[in-house]
Amino acid sequence: MTEHIPVLIAEILAFLQTRPKVGKVLDCTLGLGGYSEAVLETFPEVQVWGLDQDDEAIRIASDRLEPFGNRFHPIHGNFAEAAELAGNAGPFDAILFDLGVSNLQISEGYRGFSFQSDGPLDMRMNRHFSLTAEYLVNNWTEKELSDIFWKYGEERYSRQIARGILRHRENRGKIETTGELVSVIRETLPAPVQRKMGGHPARKVFQALRIAVNDELAVLEQGLSGAFELVRPGASVAVVSYHSLEDRIVKHFFREKQKENLGTIETKRPLIPSDEEIERNYKARSAKLRLFVTNEPGKETKPKW
């Protein structure tokens, strides 16, 4: 079975333990249930609602969390709609986001997220939707592709790669699998450029396509707004992000909420995994945790920074 090692969970639990009440928690990115399980184990009285747009994740996490009986409640849907999906269960004492993809999605070739194992060019977190990476790669213009590779992947060679994809489409037809896309990228970029890129030459293009297919940046803004409608005063909002585009959105969102006098940013700088955590789980290396606490009634916000 696929495992996903929860990232920065010790830091999240340590923070929650400093809070006066942790009765109801909304885990907006249930994944394989690592965060939810840790919260259920740490706080014996807590009830957890776990939301995910991936029905495969919901099924696996629900099986894993069955021992907790009716203390755990799965919800299938997009966290952009958290306010509607979880409104009846709130208000919550803590809302958690662990953004991006789970190990289940990234490591199984058939989900189409991986540049390392071959599979259909899919990349949908919610497989009930119709927009896939295959559609984008084969139907978007060179400019549209180049723009998302640059904007969502921060890929320096965005234009060359988009041109290579178009050339392949014109001369050899559709690109249908992750393996084919990786080959096109490798054929397009000269070997010395690929060596200079550091990581895998397809990494940033895959990140960009994933963000575009799942509209990840727009739904993050909506999800954070929804979370603020669901919290009680004095509640914690914890967000773990894995790339600078997401982290920037979270940082600015929290700053706005602090300016609006809705609460306090608890992390001047984001918390990052310790060397030991990265050694145990290399996938944690880019993680950043930001924490916010909403105002208690009658208390003035006193920004810490």
Ligand SMILES: C[S@@+](CC[C@H](N)C(=O)[O-])C[C@H]1O[C@@H](n2cnc3c(N)ncnc32)[C@H](O)[C@@H]1O
């Ligand atoms: C990094 S994993 C979470 C892992 C989890 N914390 C654990 O320890 O097992 C992220 C999960 O969030 C889900 N997800 C990402 N964006 C989402 C969204 N907009 N709405 C609902 N679920 C989302 C993904 O499908 C994935 O299962």
